[in-house]
Amino acid sequence: ELILLRSLYKKIQAYISFCLSEKKTNRYVYINESKTWRKAQSYCREHHTDLPSVRNQIENQQIWSVLEAGERIWIGLFNDSWKWSDQSSSSFRYWDSNQPDNHVGKENCITTIITKQGHWNNDNCDTSHQFICHESEKNLLCNVLC
Numbered sequence: 001e002l003i004l005l006r007s008l009y010k011k012i013q014a015y016i017s018f019c020l021s022e023k024k025t026n027r028y029v030y031i032n033e034s035k036t037w038r039k040a041q042s043y044c045r046e047h048h049t050d051l052p053s054v055r056n057q058i059e060n061q062q063i064w065s066v067l068e069a070g071e072r073i074w075i076g077l078f079n080d081s082w083k084w085s086d087q088s089s090s091s092f093r094y095w096d097s098n099q100p101d102n103h104v105g106k107e108n109c110i111t112t113i114i115t116k117q118g119h120w121n122n123d124n125c126d127t128s129h130q131f132i133c134h135e136s137e138k139n140l141l142c143n144v145l146c
Contacts, residue, residue: 028052029066029133030067031131034129035131040129041085052075054076055088055092056090064117067114071114073114078125094120099122109124
């Protein structure tokens with residue numbers, strides 16, 4: 001009995017140590033539901049981690065590779081001096097030609113465009129689109145074990 005308890009204690013200790021570490025690996029989840037940008041953000045925060053921030057071309061391609069349908073997909077960039085939903089500080093941008101244009105002053109949220117190889121376009125935040133959520137490996141494990 002004592003041996004089993006020690007073994008269990010070591011496993012729990014390892015999981016907690018992992019959860020408290022700084023290791024983060026992103027996993028992207030395509031959500032085949034149309035929502036406004038704010039509702040998509042809320043959904044991602046409730047069920048996953050957040051709308052994705054894109055730090056480089058590799059992450060942009062990873063996001064683009066999980067898309068299944070639809071023309072425009074919400075990502076985590078919005079126009080409050082162009083900030084990311086999760087407050088990360090990435091300066092990477094992948095704008096489509098002539099973007100951002102903030103058409104009629106109401107396009108403050110960003111979609112990636114499937115038909116344009118993942119280039120970005122600004123859009124009205126109140127428009128409904130499908131979206132991508134990201135979830136860190138750390139968050140996945142901690143939700144279950146910590």
